[in-house]
Amino acid sequence: MSREGKVNRRLQRQRLRKIPWTVFMTLVYASFYIPVMVMILFSFNDAKRNYSWMGFTTHWYPKLFSFGNHDLWEALVYSLIIAVLATVISVVIGVLGGIGLKKYEFHGKKFINMMLFIPIVVPEIVMAVSMLIIFMVIGVKLGLATIVIGHCTFCIPYAVIVIKGRITGDNETLQEASMDLGATKLQTFIKVTIPSIMPGIMSAAFLSFTLSIDDVIISNMLAGASQSTLPVLILSVNRTGITPDINALTTVMVIVMLFGMAIMNVLQRIHKKREAASLAESDERIRAARLAAEEYN
């Protein structure tokens, strides 16, 4: 009995020590989630512009989906087009580059690796103005293409790093095995290299897309007089006050994102279940084979 008491005291001490931690963690997480919740809440605000809470209404949602909100949708579509283009280009170049930079030694490789670090660590405004000057001096017209190029320039380094992180010694052995079994370099690349880094490719794509769709500075500086992306539009509207329909739009985007994550989760679970089932089945077969072997002996 005395021991039980002692252990309980030790446990109690541990529990007491946990309280400040729990409070701290909750506060930090709250600081991340409260803004999101407030943003969603104010999509139901019965006011022309979001300054303070004027009462509950749902009418911003039907209004959002009516034709009155042409600007907002145009900005969103423009943002999506840019994000998709930037993601595709960045992933292709990033995947090839990640593999190539890991695999081959060539003159200037160190330099390229250093250049890849620059867009990540240098302030975005510096990236933006340096590209802006080049485009202006060469006389490139600012617009969709320049924004996509700008986005790719900071997405590619992330894609390369994610892919490089995925390639381990294992992948190289796999490639050797593939070629040993008679596959050409191209076949090996398509059938072995790419599938073995697929999770990395997915996360590189996800990262590129989220970076691009939320970017303000480069989109703002390289847009010229053309159409604004959604974040740039929000930044300019901010001067006169954000309208609740923008909150409604971003809320819809949050819901779409959560929905997408849920689907991914379900798919993963189904995949795991299937693997578990096939594992159980193979276990059964192994056991049967072992029994047969024992009987034979």
Next chain:
Amino acid sequence: MKKTIVALKGVDKWYGNNHVVKNLNLEVAEGEFLTLLGPSGCGKTTTLRMIAGFEDASAGRIEVQGESVDEKEPYQRDVNTVFQSYSLFPHMNVFDNIAYGPRIKKVPKEQIERDVEEMLRLVQMTGYEKRKPDALSGGQKQRIAIARALINNPRVLLLDEPLGALDLKLRKQMQIELKRLQRKLGITFIYVTHDQEEAMSMSDRIAVMKDGVILQLDKPTEIYNRPNCRFVADFIGESNILSGVVTLAEDDLLTVQTQSGTVKTKGAGFEKGEEIDISVRTESLSCSAEPTEEFCIKAKIRDFTNMGTVTKTSLILPDGKEIRMSTFEQDPNLSEGQEVYVSWKPEKSTPIHRDKKEAESCQ
């Protein structure tokens, strides 16, 4: 009997529904070299970690020097650990690593310097003070880890497979060194390993563990010569196990009827009609072309394998079972496929109870 320094009383450990250590009772004497030996997952490392304080026992009591340590945190316990992965602090050089414990205890600087130097001499690493762990070989790292633990003058040193990551030759050498060190310092060592040879060569006593239970706790020679259950017989050294029924029990000499013939063994506490297993070490077997007097069973030589110092002969009994014999030299009179007669000295074999549950019979 020497004073008990570490005592585990009815210790249990559960991980969720997993019962990894079951009602463990163990007393370790002062100055003893005790080894917890068993296959992976037998609970030996968990037991060690409970003594060190990294894990809490789910039930029972652990005492060091007669005092319960259940309420003490690892840093409050008078035991030190040598980890399998060495766990040297990578950001500190050898000197700082060894000085870590004394510095925490605020030992005066000059004293620390003297102690570290002595420890380095003890583990034969003098002159390595300024090296970083990265620049050391596996064996050197382990010496430093041992020095780092010993400088604190622990009452008990816990060693968790300390030689597991070393190559065979170095491991053999370190075994001898560790044993000498323990003798010299007179510190109690509790040593965890899955390597039976290592356990045999170093320990004063061995506790053979399986599934969270100590099957047999005894001197190495006793464990080797008198295994008390099939598992121990099988796990320690190389044994042949034959099953049969006792047909005659005179004093301690048992006559046993097996499927391959009648054999003899020696052991107390067995009755006529009892089903038993007999464990015979491979080196206790002998075979000849002619039948021997006392008893023998027929067998056919399958093949020979030269292992360097010994030759293993694989024999097939009439019931199809394979047994192995090891000899220093291959008998030139024997050849593959030959029919031979196998026998052993009854006292060189061990009868093992079968009817009772293994765990019970082994306690």
Next chain:
Amino acid sequence: MSVVTGRAKKGNRLPMLAQAGPVSLWMIVFVTLPMLFIIFISFMSRGTFGGVEYTPSMESYETMMEITYFHVITKSIGVAAETTIACLLVGYPFAYYIARKPADVASRLITLLMIPFWTNSLMRLNAWMLIFQTNGPVNNFLVNVNLIEKPITFIFTDGLVLLGLITNYLPFAVLPMYSSIEKLEKPVLEASADLGANPRQTLLKVTLPLTIPGIFSAIILTFIPALGTYVITDMLGGGKVLYIGNIIKNQFGTIRNWPLGAALSVLLLAITALMLFLYSRFAKVEDMEVV
């Protein structure tokens, strides 16, 4: 076959070119050249009607040292430093807590940290404005519990800007520190406890020194972006107070003094280079955790 690694066989450089070529070309054209060009421009003179006149001059660097600009620079550095310190003080224990959890719980906590950052960042900043409005929830609460008599003006203050900066950059501080704490081997910490160090001593003598690379990554990934931002300061500071980012942006917008904007950019580049140099004293820059 040793074809896979090392230098490509002579005559068959195609796979190498196809893989490493595009990324190298892209980086040279859109990173190296623009960077070199902006350094070049910073040493040119300002055109009469804006833009650049290609005559060498130190004019923009001199302008930069004028008291008004110098003040902006020091203020920006100060705010970025405050942001960084706050992110470290909050982020380290936060990362530490997550890293000590079992792997599955930790990965869930990290996802929970990332989710809000996949929503629109400007709208999140705007939400802080709404929360701290003169008649917003925080002021209402403080008035109702009689802590204050009249609502406090939070919006467009340095304090709110700082809050926005901290909440925006905290994950970038947490992630590298988390991964370096998570990489710590448990037995090393156990060894410390085994040798008599209590948790506080273990933290100071083992955990902190071993996670310095993570801490330094966190510093780089919060300090430098915070130094260059103009969006957060515009959204929460109402554009009243100017920071380096605002000034640079304005040189390429209404004011059209490119060399000055370039010189300020070069200043930021120099600070970045300095930080990376300091980092390289502690750890390999290539190993820096940035994602």
